[in-house]
Amino acid sequence: MAKDMLTGKLVALKKVRFDNLEPESIKFMAREILILWRLDHPNVVKLEGLVTSRMFYSLYLVFPYIEHYLAGLATSPDIKFTESQVKCYIHQLLSGLEHCHNWHVLHRVIKVSNLLIDNDGVIKIADFGLASIYKLCNSPSDEYWRKYKLPNATLFKPREPYKRCIKVTFKNFPSPSLHLIETLLAIDPIERLTVTAALQGELLSLPSSNKAPHDCGKIYGNYYKQQRQHRYSSLLTPETPIPCKEE
Numbered sequence: 001m002a003k004d005m006l007t008g009k010l011v012a013l014k015k016v017r018f019d020n021l022e023p024e025s026i027k028f029m030a031r032e033i034l035i036l037w038r039l040d041h042p043n044v045v046k047l048e049g050l051v052t053s054r055m056f057y058s059l060y061l062v063f064p065y066i067e068h069y070l071a072g073l074a075t076s077p078d079i080k081f082t083e084s085q086v087k088c089y090i091h092q093l094l095s096g097l098e099h100c101h102n103w104h105v106l107h108r109v110i111k112v113s114n115l116l117i118d119n120d121g122v123i124k125i126a127d128f129g130l131a132s133i134y135k136l137c138n139s140p141s142d143e144y145w146r147k148y149k150l151p152n153a154t155l156f157k158p159r160e161p162y163k164r165c166i167k168v169t170f171k172n173f174p175s176p177s178l179h180l181i182e183t184l185l186a187i188d189p190i191e192r193l194t195v196t197a198a199l200q201g202e203l204l205s206l207p208s209s210n211k212a213p214h215d216c217g218k219i220y221g222n223y224y225k226q227q228r229q230h231r232y233s234s235l236l237t238p239e240t241p242i243p244c245k246e247e
Contacts, residue, residue, distance in 0.1 A: 001065060010065035011048065015058055032128065033061070035105055043096030045116060045126040066116035066124055074112055089115075091204050092123040094195040100125070101195060137185045138164035144188065176203045 002013050016029055036047035051060040070089070073079050081089075093115065100107055107128055116124040139162045150156075166185060170178055180203055183193035198204060 012063045012065045013051070014061040014063065016061060035103075035128065036061070038103055039100060039105065041096055041099035043092045043123050043125060044099060045124040063126070064124075066118050066126075068117045068119075069113060070115040070117055070123070071112040073117065087204060088121070089117075089123055091199065093125070094199050094204065096123065096125045098195040098199065135162050136164075136166060136169065137187055138162050140187050180204075 002011055003009070004011055033047070033050070040046065045063050045066070047061060047063060049062040051062055052058070053060070074081075093110070097107065097110070105128075107125060109127065110125070114125065114127040116126050118124070139158045139160075145157070166182055167178065170181060173181070180193070180198060180201070183191070184195075184198060186192040193201075
C-alpha cells in the first residue's frame with residue numbers, strides 16, 4: 001500500500017521483480033499488464049498505472065486501494081451473510097467474469113482471498129493467475145483427453161485421479177445453488193454453464209440478486225472501522241476522515 005503524493009489517496013502496489021530477464025518471462029509479464037489495461041468493469045480491479053523504482057530494477061502495478069477482501073469477511077464471527085447478500089455477491093462476481101470472458105481472458109484462480117470488496121459492497125476481482133480445481137471437481141478421464149486432443153496435455157494431467165466431491169462438500173446448500181455450482185464447475189466444456197447463462201438463470205435473475213451493491217454490502221459496521229483505524233493510522237493524518245460508512 002502507498003499514498004499518492006498528488007491526490008493524497010491510498011493505492012495498492014503489486015511488485016513485479018526483474019530477477020529473471022529471460023525473454024519468455026518478460027513476455028509473460030507484458031501480456032499480463034496488457035490484459036489488465038484492457039479490462040474495464042466495475043467488478044474487476046482496475047490497473048491505474050505503473051511505477052518504477054529508482055534504486056532497484058523493479059516495477060510496481062498501481063491499483064485502487066480496496067478496504068476489504070471476501071476471505072476476511074467470510075471468516076469474521078461478527079458478520080453473517082444473508083441469502084440476498086450472497087446472491088448479490090455471486091451476481092457481481094459472474095458479471096466481472098463475463099466481462100473477462102468477453103475479452104477472452106480466463107482468471108483461473110477465483111477464490112475468496114482474490115475477491116476484494118469496497119465499503120459500498122462492490123466486489124473487485126483481483127490477482128489474475130493460474131490454479132487447479134481437480135480436487136473438488138474430479139480429474140478429467142482418459143476419454144476426455146482423447147476427445148479434445150489438447151496440446152501438451154500431459155503437463156496438465158494430475159499425478160493421481162480425483163473423484164468429484166461437489167455434492168458432498170456443499171451438501172447443506174439449497175438445491176438450486178448446488179445445481180448452479182455443479183454446472184459452473186463441470187470439467188467438460190460442453191456440459192459447463194457459461195457465466196452469461198448463469199446470470200440469466202432463475203436463481204440469479206431474481207430481484208434480490210440484482211440489488212444495488214450498497215444495499216447488500218453495508219455489513220461491516222464498527223468492527224472494520226476499528227480494524228482500519230488500527231492498521232493504517234500511521235498513514236492518515238488526524239484531519240483525514242476514515243472512509244467508513246456506518247449502518
